Structure formats: C-alpha cells, structure tokens
Amino acid sequence: MQAELIEIRNHLSQFPPFNELPEETLVYVVNNIEVAYFRAGTDILTLGEPNNYLHYIRSGAVEVYRRTGILFNRITEGAVFGQFGLMLNKSVRFPAKALEDTLIYLIPEPVFRHLWETDDNFADFVELEDHTRLRTAVSRRESSNKLMTARISRLISRAPVTAPTTMRLQEAARMMAEESVSSLLLMDESVEPPKMAGIVTNRDMRTRALAEALPSETPIGDIMSTGLITIPAHAFIFEALLSMLHNNVHHLPVVEHGEPRGVISLSDIIRHDTQSSVFVVSHIFHQDTVEGLKKVSRDVPDTFVRMVNEDANSHMIGSALAGIGRSFTQRLLELGEAKLGPPPVPYCFMALGSMARDEQLVVTDQDNAMVLDDSFDPEQHDEYFLALAKFVSDGLAECGYSYCAGDIMATNPKWRQPLRVWKEYFTDWILNPKAEALLHSSIFFDLDGIYGETEFAEILKKLVAEKASRSQRFLAYMARNALNRTPPLGFFRTFVMETDGKQNKTFNLKRRGTAPVSDLIRIHSLACGSLAQNSFLRLRAIAKTNLLPEDGVNNLRDALEFIAIVRIRHQALAIEAGREPDNNVRPEDLSPFERSHLKDAFQVVSNAQRFLRYRYHAPAGRNIS
Template structure:
C-alpha cells in the first residue's frame, strides 16, 4: 500500500508554528493577534503548558454575541483542555479526531511540547477527504431530511478514502464517526423538540457502528440504557417519543430500521440499568440459541452519547460475568463456528448456490463475520472491553489469549477481506448498482483470489483452535 499518499503523510506537514497567549490576555488582544498573524485560533498556554484554545467562533459566540467587554480575559471564554494530537500522527489521524469531536482546530504536540495547530484548511491542502466538513454540516442541520442531504456523498467519500490508500479499518472508523455524528445530532434535536430528558440515559450503538467497522449505509442497531430512577408510568411516554424521533431520523438518513427490531425505539431494548444487568446475567447463565444470538449483538455495544458511568454500570458487570463463565464461552464459541469460511478441499472457493447471488462469495457472512465472532469470544475470555475487532485481537494477544502469529494472521485476513468488500462496493456504487456483499470470483485477479483463499484458510485454522481451546466437541 502506498505509504506516501496525503492521508498517510505526517500531520506535522500541515502545521504552522503555535500562536500563543497567556490566560490573562484580553479578548481584545487575542483578536488583534489573530488579525495580525492571520490565524483563526489562539493557543492558550500557562508556564509552557497548553491549557485552552480560543477560536474565531469563540470570539463571535462567547464575546461579541454575549456583549462582553474587550478587557475580558480569554481564560473566561476559551475552550479548556482541548483535544490534541502527536506530531508523529498522520493526516488521517487528524481528520478522524476532528470528525469525532466536531472541531476545526487541533493543537499538535511532540512529546508533550506544543508544536503548533492544524486546521481543516490545512487538511484540505493535504488533500484529505471532507469527513470533517460533513460532520460540521451535520451538526448545523435542523431536520433529518437536511442531514440525509449532507450524507448523500458518503459513497463517494468511501471511494476517495480507498483510492487514497487507507485501510479498511481506517475507513470503518471514518464512516462510523459520521454515523455517530448523525446520531448525536438527532439526539440533540429530539431533546430540543421534547425538552430535557427526565432521567439520565446513555445511547449505545451495536453492530458494525458499535465496532466502528461501517463501510457504507447499513441498518441501525442501537439501544438505550436508562438510570435506575426511571419509572415507566412517569417517564415512559417521553422516552417512547424520544427514541422514535432518533430512530426514525436515522432511517431517513439512510440507516434503515433494523429488520429484527434491535433499536432503542423497541421497548425491549430501552431499559434501566438493573434490567440490562438481569438480561446479561440470563444470557450468560442460560446460553440457549436466542441468548447466544443476542450476546453476539449486545457484547459489541459502544457508548455514543450520555454518561460513561451509566454505560459502564452495565458493561462492566456483563464482561466480568462472561469472563468467569467457561460454559457460556464454550457455547458462544460453538455459536461462532456456525459461520464457516467458503473454502473447500483442495483450496477451492465454495460459492453460493441458487438465487440471485448464485456462484458468488458472501464476503460478509462467510468472510468477515467468522473473524468478528472469533475475536469476540477471545475478547470476552480475556476480559477485554474493546469492541472493535482489530483492537480486540491486539489486546487479546497482549494478554496471552492469542499467539502473536495467530493474532497477526487474523488481523491481516480481516483487513484483506474487508478491503476487498470495500472495493467491490465502491465499484458497484460507481456503476449505479445497489451495494451488496456478494462478489464473483471472476472480478478478482488470480493473485487476489490466491490471497483470499489464504485469508479464508487462516480463519479455518483459527476456528479449529477455538474449538479445541473451549472444548466445543464436548457440548
């Protein structure tokens, strides 16, 4: 893969030296410095340490619009504790961080020492795709229809990311960040329309969004964790309307309603902490087929909006309960082995039979899902809280749950299969066809087919090892 593409360039290429002022400098002085230096932000430092950032937006919204005096110290109107990035990072890392936090200025440090600041304008000069701008535009919209218009270029963005040489893993993080931004904006619009929530809540994503592995529009998988002060009789109507607003809005944006109803607007998946704990306890202690299917969904939860403590009050006990229950892990391992890679004897590819996808490979259910399932079982056995598949494999390796070679092989297999799917979907999108996960082997070069067979072979080997470790044959 080309290591010299703009998105892989060191972020320091786009950084100008820092323009700084102390916290007690006045907003008038800050405005003059911004004008004279032709910058859109001031980095606020005290004793050489970055303490805040003051931007042109802060000047408009917090000073001029609030009718504050020009002598006001910038410490009163700055954004304290800004997100920052190491100079060794890439332009992609900057783009992803700015997209996740909906910011347009990012301080850059080297070993803790302030080096400068990169802006969205700098990223444009580095030819970075417009994910940052899409996130910014999403947060400006007042309707789901407006958000859908902003997200319309998403397929083109994926093409550009792939053409820029990004990995499938990186593309998944960018696309998922956009889904997160759409979710957060809809949550805010729901609160604006319905009023503040009567009790604290945490909005969590599952599925590919939860794992930060989205590569295109997909059906939504989400749920709501409510504080234990929740009373259905008192608060139920609010959260029924609230979750309907958000889920319907996501549907308008292109993230269609989950066919299985795994959404926060379904009462089953809108529960207080105590009831979520009871659900996870039942799934672990009574691992019937339905419990295993639901475990595969809800052990991939990731917080999108709300108090971290509320989310962790459910996730923490669930992870510990799963880690300690070897019987549950064995059943989950057997469930994971239900998805076999399409590789037969003598390394021939096993294609779909019958129907519109006959003679094609199912890259999702027989390529990616087996690796995702493997990583989940090993992560739960090792007590790993991460849900992204690549992160799970790395952390399990660090804890001794997988050999360095096994983890590396699975990472490589996952990346190759996922990137093959991204390129397949990009090709179909460019041709005006509906996106799918079914690839005709004839669309691959002989070398690509060989690599794909190698990837499937890795998965089969690691599945055999999983069955042995968890003694699946004794169930």
C-alpha cells in the same frame, strides 16, 4: 504462436505470479513449458528426490506434505509448488501427491531461476508462504496512501499559541488575530508546571462569546472546551483524521512526552490530502431539518467511492463511514430535543455493532439503544424517550440507515432502559450463556456512547470487560457460537457458494468473511479484558497477551484487512456502475490477485477458528449465529 501455446499463456496470465510478468517474459516462459499428467493417488514429488521443475496446476488437485508426512496444504488450479527445493538444492523438500487426476505445467529450473533472479514480484511470491504473501499484499496497499504513511509531525509548522485561562476575551481575540491562528491552547497556570486545561477556537468565540454578548472582561476560560482530545506526535495523519471524525472536533493538540508541541486543524489535513468525509460531517451539523439531512446523505456513497479510489484502507473507510453515521445520529438527537424539549432525566444514546466498532460501510442498518439515568420513571418519562427514539430512528431511515430487522433499536422498550437494568442484562448474558443471550452478546458487546451521558456506556464496557474475562464458560459458549459462521473455503481451497435465491453462485463477504473474523477477535478481546471496540484496536490489545500463538495477531489483521477491502471495492464498483451495493460476490467478478489472496485470507480465518475451539474448549453443538 501456436493455438496450444496461446491457451497456456492465457491460463498462466490469470494467476499470480505470472499475471504480473511482462508480455515478452510470459511468452518466454510459455515457449519452455513441458506438460505432465498424473492420475489420482500418484506421487508427483517424493521427499529427497531430485526436482528440476516449478510445478503449476492446470487442472485437478494436489496435496502437499511436510517432511514429517503431515498434510501441509491442498491446492488446486493456478497454484504452484516445488519452488523451495529449486531455491535450495534441487531436491524435494515438500512431497506432493495427486488428489485428483491432475494436469501439470512444468517450468524448467533454468527458466524458474531466471524469473527468480530478475523479477522482484515473482521472487516475493515464490519465497513467501500464504500468510506472508497476504502481509505483502496488504502492505502494498497501505504504502500507496499518503495519509497512511505520513506522520502528524509533518503538519506542524509552529509551536502552539497558548494563553492562561484567566486571559480576558478581548485580549484572547487580539492574540488570535495577531498570530493568525484559529485556536488558542489554554493553560492552567495555578499549577507548576502549567498544564493544558482546554482549547478555544474561532467558532467558540462566535457562538459562545459574541452570540451571547459576553463582556470583553470575561475570562477566556469561561468559554473553553475541556476534556481535551489529544494525539501523540508520532501518530499517522490518518489516525488524526479518524479521531476528529469520531469525536466531532476540528482541532487536535499534538503532544510529545506529555507536553504540547502544536495544534493541527481539519484544514491542515485537507490541504495535505483531501478526504471528503470531513465535509459531509461538517454539512450534517449545519442542517436544521430531517429533509436537509436526507439531502446530505446522498453525498455519502460518493464519499465512500472517493476514499476507495484514493486507496484508503478498511480502517480509515470504516471509521469515516461510522463517523458520518454518528454525526447523523447526533444531529437528529439535537433536532429531536429541540422539538420535544430537554430530556426529563439524563440519558446516553448508544451505537451498537459496526458503528460502535468503527467498521461501518454503505450497506448497513441501524443498531442502537438508550441507557437512561436510574431516576427514570416509565410512567413519567418514557413517553418522551419513545418519541425521541422514534424521531431518530425514522430520521436515520430517511438518511439511508434501514430499520433493524431484529428490532435492535431504541424504539424497542427492551433496549430503552435505566443503567441498573442494562447492568442486569449484561451480567445475566455472561452468567447464563443461552442461545438468545449469545445472540445479544454478538451485538451488544460492540457498544459506544455517542450522545448524552456517555459515561453510562463506559460503565457498561468496564462491567463487560471485568465479568467476561473471568467467565471461561461464557467464552467457551461464545466460541461455539462464533464457529457457526465459517469462511467460504472448500476442501480443495475452492470457494463454497450459496445455492439458492438471488445469491445463487455467490458468497457473502460480510456473513462469511468479515463477520467471522470480527466474532473471533471479539472473543479474544473479551478474554483479555480489553475495552477496545474496533477490531484492529482489539488486535493491538490481544497482541500484548499470550492468547494467540506467534504471528497469529498479524495474520488475523492482514486477513481482516484484505477481506474487508475486497468487500469495500465490490460495493464501490457497484455504486460506480449505478447498481445497488451489496455483500454478495461472484468469484468470476474478482481479479486473479483477489481470488488468490482471498483464499489465503480465508485459510487464516479457518486456522484461527480451529485455534478458537482449542483455546476456549468450545463445547460441541450449534447455537443461533
């Protein structure tokens, strides 16, 4: 092959859809290519005129217009255009003009048609618009993971073994042995029909019955766990895994039409497909010292990498890592109470930010707070809670969760307050959306009670959902603040890089990627009064309203998933290479597939931000982001 053709082949092979063509097909394309040059301002394609080529941009920039003359897209190196006319009647449907001096590879219509008819990946690419290609890319990843596509019903091999709450301990133990089960689903038979009342596991029998030397005549209901966490039979296995991690339970009753259909255990999921995050959580609760927890924390990066390599999606990974972080925090609180004694008044320990959203990764700091009972007296009680907060915060730092640079931690007395004060905080932030209030809103409006009187956190969630949804002024200022963080996409759909310090010639996939998406999803979620915290669950709630235009929710979901998974893979590759993981990415370290679809995702975010300004009438100006 001539040197010029080799250069063309090498360039095509970097960009979709040509990067997935077999070698012999790519050579066939290259041997038939023609080359054309267009000066800036020159029309390349004119509406209604004949077109016999697929146009591929070798260098330069092109503007593509709709039939009405409205700008449709700006594209640059590696992009293709002109395909829609070729697929229909060989006449131009989207006019195009050279924005810069531009070199074009022209692929003749017979070659285009051969690729379109014989290669599914090529056909998918040229037939779909940017957001649809993004949906396809996300779907391919999801379909490759068994936990994402398999239903819980696959794990159910038998009906649940049930017993009345009045059954004696000895009888219950005998039933569990005879049925070879690790749990009993207990039914309240005082009502008709009987209802699920609780569950007893092998562990409950050991720790609550044998260890306490309870008489064999004790009713089994005395040691059961109430407040059952259940899951519907049509749910996916990964949803069961996330529920177990989030709630720190090892057994889930499966229900269908309100009736128990079976019980699945953690071991059932492990047998189906190993996800080692569950082992880390188990080991955490077996540790009795901070040093022991620190040793377990060294397994977290390997767990993260393993999930990435098993094609888990960002929701699974973020929830699993958040579950691990919660477990470290919960165990530290247990150890802290064992050291300091029982708390003088009830309290709730709250996770904030990414942990509360179930979107935590390996590069993270600690954001937390305490909600204390209204009977809290600082002079009598605060010495205890400060000591407990410091024990937990220092322990988390030992386990790899760095101190919050902004001091958003329960060690700060401002974030260790009675419930009535927290109500005042949130009410004031919503009614008086000043710069500091908006900054706090972007952190504290992602909250989750993870230990103690978690009902305190639920009360705050309900207060926020009620007041924020009624305050258009607050939502408008939140929208303005969210618009300060924009995706790193330039005028020509090129990446905009940092220009100073160690991050020179990189872009930050958290600050300029996932964070802007989370920000705008949070605002829509507040507007519709949702109590959800996770971004994907918030999108489900938003989808039930008219807040976003058609396809807006799906496009945002796909954009968030793709940006997040590129960020996740970047961190996993750093860990495997023995480097410190971070969020700063160089475009040259991304594959052509990732570069192309990241641009699609960033364009979705940019469009969503424009709609955000329109939807909430965001005032002009800037705020602290």
